[in-house]
Amino acid sequence: MRCGYFDVGACRSCTLMGVPYADQLADKQRGLEQVLAGHVDTGAWGAPVASRESGFRNKAKLVVGGTKAAPTLGILDGDARGVDLRRCGLYEPGLDRAVTLLAERLAGSGLTPYDVPARQGELKHVLLTHSPAGELMVRLVLRSPGQRRRAVELLEVLADTPGMPPVRVAGINLQPEHKAVLEGAEEEVLSAERTLPMPLSGRTLHLGTRSFFQTNTAVATRLYEQVAAWVEDLAPARVWDLYCGVGGFAVHCAAPGRQVTGVEVSPEAVLSARRAAGSTPGLHFRAADAGAWVQEQDPDEHPDLVILNPPRRGVGAELARWVEGSRVRHVVYSSCDAASLTRDLEAMPSWRPVRARMFDMFPQTRHLEVAVLLERRAGR
Numbered sequence: 294m295r296c297g298y299f300d301v302g303a304c305r306s307c308t309l310m311g312v313p314y315a316d317q318l319a320d321k322q323r324g325l326e327q328v329l330a331g332h333v334d335t336g337a338w339g340a341p342v343a344s345r346e347s348g349f350r351n352k353a354k355l356v357v358g359g360t361k362a363a364p365t366l367g368i369l370d371g372d373a374r375g376v377d378l379r380r381c382g383l384y385e386p387g388l389d390r391a392v393t394l395l396a397e398r399l400a401g402s403g404l405t406p407y408d409v410p411a412r413q414g415e416l417k418h419v420l421l422t423h424s425p426a427g428e429l430m431v432r433l434v435l436r437s438p439g440q441r442r443r444a445v446e447l448l449e450v451l452a453d454t455p456g457m458p459p460v461r462v463a464g465i466n467l468q469p470e471h472k473a474v475l476e477g478a479e480e481e482v483l484s485a486e487r488t489l490p491m492p493l494s495g496r497t498l499h500l501g502t503r504s505f506f507q508t509n510t511a512v513a514t515r516l517y518e519q520v521a522a523w524v525e526d527l528a529p530a531r532v533w534d535l536y537c538g539v540g541g542f543a544v545h546c547a548a549p550g551r552q553v554t555g556v557e558v559s560p561e562a563v564l565s566a567r568r569a570a571g572s573t574p575g576l577h578f579r580a581a582d583a584g585a586w587v588q589e590q591d592p593d594e595h596p597d598l599v600i601l602n603p604p605r606r607g608v609g610a611e612l613a614r615w616v617e618g619s620r621v622r623h624v625v626y627s628s629c630d631a632a633s634l635t636r637d638l639e640a641m642p643s644w645r646p647v648r649a650r651m652f653d654m655f656p657q658t659r660h661l662e663v664a665v666l667l668e669r670r671a672g673r
Contacts, residue, residue, distance in 0.1 A: 294310065294311075294314070294346045294347045294382060294656075294657060295310075295311070296310050296381075296382055298378055298381070299311070303376050303378070304367070304368060304376065304378055304381075306368070306658070307383075307657035307658055308657075308658055308659060309656075309657050309658060309659065310657050314343075314346045314656060317653075317656065317657070318341055318343055318653060321341070321651060321653065321659065321661050322338075322341045322651050324659075325631055325651050325661065325663060326338060328631040328632065328635060329631060329634070329635060329638075329646075329649070329663075329665075331635075332635065332638045332639075332645070332646055333646045333649045333665065334646075337646050337647055337648055337649045337665075338649050338650070338651075339519075339648065339649065339650040340650075341650070341651040341652070341653060342512055342515045342516070342519075342650065342651065342652045342653060343653055344509055344511065344512050344653045344654065344655075344656045345511070345656070346656050346657070347382045347383060347656075348382070348383070348384065348385055348386060348389070349383060349385065349508075349509050349510075349511065349512075349656065350381075350383040350384050350385060350388065350508055350509065351385055351388065351422060351423045351424070351506075351508060351509070351510045352388070352420070352421060352422045352423070352506075352508055353381075353384060353388055353391075353392055353419070353420070353421040354418065354420055354475060355367060355378075355379075355392070355418060355419045355420070355421070356368055356369050356375065356417070356418055357375065357399075357406045357407065357416045357417060357418060357419060358374060358375015358376070358377075358406050358407075358408075358409075359375045359377070359406055360406065361403065361404065361405050361406065362400060363400065364396070364399050364400055364404075364406050364416075365377035365406070366378065366379045366392065366395070366396050366399070366419060367379065367381075369409060372410070373409035373410050374409075374410075375406065377396075379392050379393060379396045380392075380393070383657070384423075385423050385510075387423050387427050387429075387458045388421060388423035388429075388458075390456060390457070390458065391421055391423065391429055391431075391457060391458050392421065394451070394454050394456060394457050395419065395421070395431075395451060395457075398447060398450050398451060398454060399416075399419075399447065402443055402444075402446065402447040402450070403440075403443045404416045404433075404440055404443050404444060404447060405440065407436055409471075412471055414436065415435050415436050415437065415439055415440040416433060416434070416435060416436075416440070416444070417434045417435065417436060417468055418433075418434035418468075418475055418476070419431070419432070419433060419434070420432040420433075420434065420466075420475065420476070422489060422500060422506070423458065424461070424489050424490060424491050424492070425491060425492050425493065425510055426490060426492055427458050427459065428458060428459045428460075428461040428489060428490070429457075429458045429459065429460045429461060429462075429489075430460075430461060430462040430463075430464075430489040430500065430502065431448060431451060431460050431462070431463050431464075432463075432464045432465070432466055432476075432502055433447070433448065433464075433465050433466070434465075434466045434467075434468050434475065434476050434477070435465060435466070435467055435468070436467070436468065436469055437467065437469055438467065441465060444465050445465070445483060448460070448463045448465075448483060451463075460484070461484065461486050461489050461490070462482065462484050462486050462487065462488065462489050462502065463482070463483045463484040464480060464481055464482045464483055464484070464502050465480075465481045465483065466479065466480050466481075466502070467479040467480075467481075476503075480502055480503070482502060487501060487502075488500055488501050488504075488565055488568065491506065491510070493510070493513070493514045493517065493541075494514050494517065494518055494545070496544050496545060496569070497569060498539050498540065498541055498544065498565070498569045499539060499565040499566075499568045499569050500539060500565060501539075501561045501562065501564065501565050502561075503559070503561050503562075504538070504539050504559075504561065504562055504565055505538050505539070505562070506538075506539065506541075507654055507662070508654060508655065509654040509655070512652050512653060512654050512662075513541070513654070515652060516627065516652045516662060516664060517541050517542060517545040518545065519650060519652075519664060520542055520545065520546065520600065520625050520627065520664055521542075521545040521546050523625060523648060523666045524546045524598060524600075524625065525546075525548065527597070527598060527622075527623055529551065529596065529597035529598040529622070529623065530550070530551060530552065530597055531551070531552045531553075531554075531596040531597050531598075532546055532551065532552070532553045532554070532596055532597070532598045532599070532600065533553075533554050533555075533556065533587075533596045533598075533599045533600070534546070534553065534554070534555040534556070534599075534600040534602070535556050535583040535586075535587070535599060535600065535601055535602070535603075535608075535612075536556070536557060536583055536601065536602045536603045536604070536608075537555030537556055537557045537562075537566060537578065537600075537602065538557055538559075538562050538566070538602065539562050539565040539566050539569065540555050540562075540565070540566030540567075540569045540570060540578060542555075542600045542602060542625075542627070543555035543566065543570075543576060543578070543600075544566070544569050544570060544573075544576070546600070547570075547573050547575065547576045549574070549575075550575070551575055552575045552577075552596075553575060553576050553577070554577050554578070554579065554596075555576075555577070555578040555579070556578070556579045556581055556583045556586050556587075557578065557579075557580065557581075557583070558580070558581065558582050558583070559580070560580045563578045563579070563580040566578040583603075583612065584608075584609070584611050584612045584615075587612065587615050587619075588615060592619075592620060595619050595620040595621055596621060597621070597622050597623065598621065598622065598623040598624070598625065599616065599619075599621050599623075599624050599625075600624075600625045600626075600627070601616075601624060601625070601626045601627070601637075602626075602627045603628070603633075605629055605630045605633060606630075606633055607628070607630065607633030607634065607636060607637045608637050609637075610640055613637050613640035613641050614640065616641055616644070617640070617641045617642070617643055617644075622668070622669065623666065623667065623668050624641075624644060624666075624667040624668075625664065625665070625666050625667070626664070626665050626667060627662065627663075627664045628662070628663050628664075628665075629654075629660070629661070629662050629663075631661075631663060634663065634665070641667075642670075643669055643670055644667040644668070644669060644670065645667065645668060645669075645670050646665040646666065646667055647666055647667070647668050648665065648666035649663065649664070649665045649666070650663070650664055650665075651663050652664065
């Protein structure tokens, strides 16, 4: 892949840009195996799951800069001035079209881009998510409600713009603080629909405005399918999906006669997960801190298999100790950080990885996702 923004030095976010993709994939796999060499035997590794080199991102998180008449959508440079990246080659085709049309409509909206050095202006960010069904979630992040009316008008214009993917969910977020965060605590959903359906491999997840979902839909689907296949081979009667988010793993691992419980600290994500579950027998979700929740459960009720899908920092010492001392027979661990995965595996010496696979969610960068299937060592 070639990128004009990278070539002229306007954006260097894609640190591997220009490296042949086959080399990127091989280098990532090799590096991952080296980091996990003390835990994962060479024979446990499956073939890495590749991505498209370009056109794979389902979301755009765009900083708004420039002026009211000539806004930029992209990032900020070293002086905190807007750099326009509206034609980034990583976007899915529908998302690419949405970013282009939004940028055109933004210039006539009357919204004032937030000027970071001057600490003035209103529109800080535009956040877009594109679904496999070709629908959009569009969120505008404002400093204050002062230009709410113009923001609402822009969202209405976008919904009626020829060629624009259908806007399923539209909202305004308020982020009044002068700091480098994407969004604030106050959210107003303007559309009748509050979640964006994400149909994947015969199942449909639902994303709320604050829901996390992998950036690469195609590779995320392969990840869910792989974990579901491992689980199906083991045929556990009871599964806990900890840090379940909107329920991706839990929904894919549900099966007749199986009890699957997802646990997630975000109430909004749990509502989305429950919507995805519908009336599926045996599939339930709880809004709770995963580490605290497992400590409250009766040891006689421990599941056969636990899925761990923590944030980048990993599960940490407390939950790792619980896994180590539990009656669980198998663990599936999905990680976006090999270093934290290594720390957690070191804290669980009774477990050994018997399957492992790398999923290239983020081509052109060194970031990746890895999933491992763990079983107890003999005699433990």
